[in-house]
Amino acid sequence: MIYSDLIEKIADKNVNVNEFAKAVLHDESTRVEVIKQLLTNNNIMVYYHCYYIISRASEEKPELFYEYWNDFVYLLDHKNSYHRDIGLTIIGNLTKIDENNLFSSIFPKYIEHFNDDKFMTAQCFVKNLKNVVRYKNEYIEQIIKLLVDVEKICIYPKKQKELLKSDIIEVLDAVYENTTNKDVIVDFIRSQSTSESPKTKKKVKQFLKKHGL
CATH class of the missing domain: 1.25.10.10 (Leucine-rich Repeat Variant)
Incomplete structure (x- = not known):
């Protein structure tokens, strides 16, 4: 997945948290990028949705x-x-x-x-x-x-x-x-x-x- 596309999808107000959590768990490159966005992106729609995703994935x-x-x-x-x-x-x-x-x-x-x-x-x-x-x-x-x-x-x-x-x-x-x-x-x-x-x-x-x- 091209990272600009990934960020755009994560920023969507209707982001599918479960789908992204699964992707983060099963693909290292996606996981690294979502964590990067969580830690460095200043757009609340990006970092807060990343929070939902990483929180869900890190529970599992x-x-x-x-x-x-x-x-x-x-x-x-x-x-x-x-x-x-x-x-x-x-x-x-x-x-x-x-x-x-x-x-x-x-x-x-x-x-x-x-x-x-x-x-x-x-x-x-x-x-x-x-x-x-x-x-x-x-x-x-x-x-x-x-x-x-x-x-x-x-x-x-x-x-x-x-x-x-x-x-x-x-x-x-x-x-x-x-x-x-x-x-x-x-x-x-x-x-x-x-x-x-x-x-x-x-x-x-x-x-x-x-x-x-």
Whole structure:
């Protein structure tokens, strides 16, 4: 595929993400080019669609993207919050195959995004923690401590903070059976039963019912 044609197709608002994800997985030259566009193209329709494609592909075969680890780490400090989202998501996917334990050196930087300048990036961070706790059990207790301290750490307006707690509850639910700090989790979640966020209150009810509390 001629790369100018590839970029044009990726930029299309109706881009077929699944089709491109398959191409990225099965053709190295396409994979290299899509990653290049993800990292360097300034057109949001290009780099953000590349994000969808690489995110999908790296969920299926993260080992194909491990060599680009440092490139994705670089995005965590990007001035554009969309690029920080990209770094958070793809690194989260790559924790599954992090055989060299590269995540250990960036953990402090990664969790800084719990209080990112952009609220949506903080949401992205929390959602991607589900992969981190699934594949990096050694961080479970630290992550629990971080999340239940949301009121002190995050500076967002109350309405946003209450919404963020719905995502936090999902992560705490994911680690609940693998922690000795169940009481800490339950106390935090019970305290959200009067949240002004309907989504968060719903998550509280679901968690308590699931675990017979």
